[in-house]
Amino acid sequence: MDNPAGSLVAEFPRERTGLLPALQAVQEIEGWLSSEALAAVAEHFRLPVSEASAIATDYEVFRLVKPGSHLVRVCTGLSCRLTGGADHLRTLENRLGIARGQTTSDDRLTLEEADCLSMCSLAPVLEVDGTCHGRVASAAVERLPMWFGTRRPFAVNADASDFPQVHPVGRTARERLADLRSRAEARARKRPEFRFLVQGGSCGEALGAGEVVKALRLLTAMRGLAAEVLDGACHGMCSAGIVVEVQRSGWPRLTFTGLTKDAVPDWLSALVGGEAPLTRFDGVCWNDEGWRGLPAVSRHPFFAAQRRVIMERCGHLHPVSLDDAILSGGYAALARVLDDQTPEDVIERVKACGPEALAAATEWEVCRNALATTPSYFVVNGEEGRCGRFTDRHLMEGDPQRVLEGLLIAAYGAGTNRAIIHINGTARFSFDRLARALAKAQAAGLIGDRILGSAFSFHVELRRGPRGFVGGEEQMLLRSIEGQRASPETTPLPPPEVGLWGKPTVISTIATLAALPPVISDDSGRTRILSVSGPVSRPGIVEVEAGTTLRQLLFEVADGLRDRRPCEGVLVAGPSDVLLSPGSFDATVESLDAFSAGAGGLIAIPAGEAPGYLRPRGLTRDR
Ligand code: FES
Structure with missing residues (x-):
């Protein structure tokens, strides 16, 4: 051809x-x-x-007009607009002499406006030649060419060569998992003395974490330290980057924030060069007492009011390491299910865990009862295309094995043997990390035929979806997988019985799946994950108990608006955006579903800056 x-x-x-x-x-x-x-x-x-x-x-992701050699997209979604994104766009228009949507006359650069780049906690955000940059200051906009690069075609890295194909032995799923665990322990004993997990993933890249990785690798080598410096994940404090977690036998787990490549030499010397207090560095110690002047997690302003169950491993493990996941309890819930529970038991257990869980488990039940028309499908909606919501990406990037374990448990309940995980085409790290996690889970016999020696077989396909169907709407999601047009249907079919290719289909979200292992292990604690953005002092991803109020979340965890500006309201980002007035700030996060079912994010709005299409309203009881 x-x-x-x-x-x-x-x-x-x-x-x-x-x-x-x-x-x-x-x-x-x-x-x-x-x-x-x-x-x-x-x-x-x-x-x-x-x-x-x-x-x-x-599909809006496709371009039918040739762009310039460099493509610059400026986010003017709500979180970015509230933090200077629209000003950046105007600055670039003036400087380049073109309007948004246009290309310079020499075809060197195309300038575009983006509605949300799913990094709202790092607002304002610019994407240059496919790479996002967060917390962009006006001065950096003036020096735009420093970010010019070459367009990187997406390449899947599903390398599992560091995890050998194994056939765990044992009579039960628990025994086989114990075998995998003992192999993981043997490998862990050979690890170097120090382990540095640098905030990797999308928010780390947008803040330039690669420079800290390079500096740390160089300095640890120069000092002769036995250390591994790994691409880690975000703990939820996206904007406090660069974040580095330090793990060493005999020390409590430590997490440092706000590190730069220039600060690394001094920080590393202080850390490993003696026992002196580390009070001049920002960080947190993951124990009850604190350590060398670092506060205990119970006294840390961002974490004190949180209860981390679903996100308990995010930031603490190497996201693509199956050993790390297994050593921290991964797949124990699955083994328990396979050994002791029928699919009906799983459905009943999940149904008892609140309204959202009830809805999900009911859908599995409908699918299970329709099994006469097999094959059936389990579709995971990882689109997350709405402004102000970015929790799914953090879960996929930070703990992909937990997402897979939750998927296995849900599919066992629903009686499906095949899943398609649809991931937003722009979520490069999510896809990459899930692909590697999947390859390792397959190599360990955790996904495939006769999982952990049981009668349950399950196969997973990952798909990058073209961003652009309406906000993750389920019928459109199925049509995009089938390769059909993204036209809304006026008479949607009920997906559980007649879904993908007309077969019984369960559709679930990443957050729902990640919440399942603790549910099975009786440790769910009814927590909720929310993304928090807008001009607050501590934007990020938080996990709080269901009874936490919006006021606690906005003014304690996120520390209110920068410069102590008054807050006009908070936009609840969900399938339908709702702007709540300060009179509703004593509502609990659990009650948000009464207004916007499936709400996943909050955007704090300063006084006088509410978008014109929304009027603040109170959260009323009769909703
Ligand atoms: S990244 Fe700009 S609004 Fe979401």
Whole structure:
């Protein structure tokens, strides 16, 4: 084939479900979809060109106009607009002499406005040549070319070579898991003395964590320290970066915040060079007493009011290490389910855990009862495309094995044997880390045929979805997996019985799945994860008990608005955004569902800056 797009799409099976992934692959190589590329894709899938063009037009992620050599996208979503994003866009328009949506006359640069880049805790955010930059100051906007790079086509890293294929032995699932654990312990004993987990993932990259990783690797080598410096994940304090967790036998776990590459030499000397207090560094000690002047977690302003159950491992483990997950209790809930519980037991157990869990387990039950028409599917909605919500990305990046374990438990209850995890096409780290976690889980016999020696078999496919169907709406999600147009349907079919390809289908969210292992282990504690953004002092991801009030969350955990500005209200980001007035701040996070079911984020709004399309309202009882 002469057309390069033709040879690229030839790798895709000629089934309609491969259409969107093929279009994405072509765009990532060529930067856009030319008419020649669309014709090649249409020919491969035996479609009229008009059909391929219609699909490409439906999904906003696809470009039908060639962009400039450099692509700059400025986020003006609500959190970014409240922190200077719109000013940055105007500055660039003036400086470049073009309006948003235009390309410079020499084709060097295209400037675009983005509605949310899913990093609201780092607002304001700019994306330059595919890489996001957070907390962008005006001075940095003036020096934009320093961020110019080359467009990086997405490449999946599903390397599991550091985890050998094993066949755990034992008569029960628990015994096989114990075998995996003893192998993990043996490997852990060979680890170097120091372990540094640097805030990696999307927020780490946006803050330049790579520079801290490089500095730490260099300095630990120069000092002759036996240390491993790893790409870790965010603890939830996204904006306090760069965050580095230190683990060493005999020390409590330590987490330092606000480190820069220039501060690393002094910090490392103080840390390993003696017993002197570390009070000049910001951080937290994960014990009850504190250590060398670092406060205990119970006295840390961001963590004191939180109860971390679902996020208990985020930031503390190497996200792609199955050993880390197993050594910290991972897959114990699954083994318990496989040994002791019927699918009906799982459904009843989950149903008893509150309204959201009841709805999810009821859906599994409907799917299970429809099994006469197998095959059935479990679809995981990892789209999270709405402004102010970014919890799913943190869970996928920070603890992908927990997401997989929750999926296995849910699928066992629903009686499905095949899952498709749909991940927003822009969530590069989420996909990469889940892919590696999946490869290792397969190598250990935790996903595949006869899991942990049981009769339960389960297979998982990861998919990068084209961002653009309406906010993760479920029917549209299924249509995008099928490779159909993203048109809303006026008469939606009930998904549990007639879902993907007309088969019984359960659809679940990442947060629901991640919450399941503690439910099975009787440690759920009714907590809720929320993303908090806007111009607050401590934006990030928090996990609090259901009875925590919005006031505690906004003014204790997030420390209120910067510069102590008065707060006009808080936008509850969910399927339908709702702006609550200060009169509602004593409502609990649990009651948010009364206003916006499935609410996942809060954006604090300073006085006088509420978006025109929303009027503040009170949270009333009769809702
Ligand atoms: S990243 Fe800008 S509003 Fe979400």
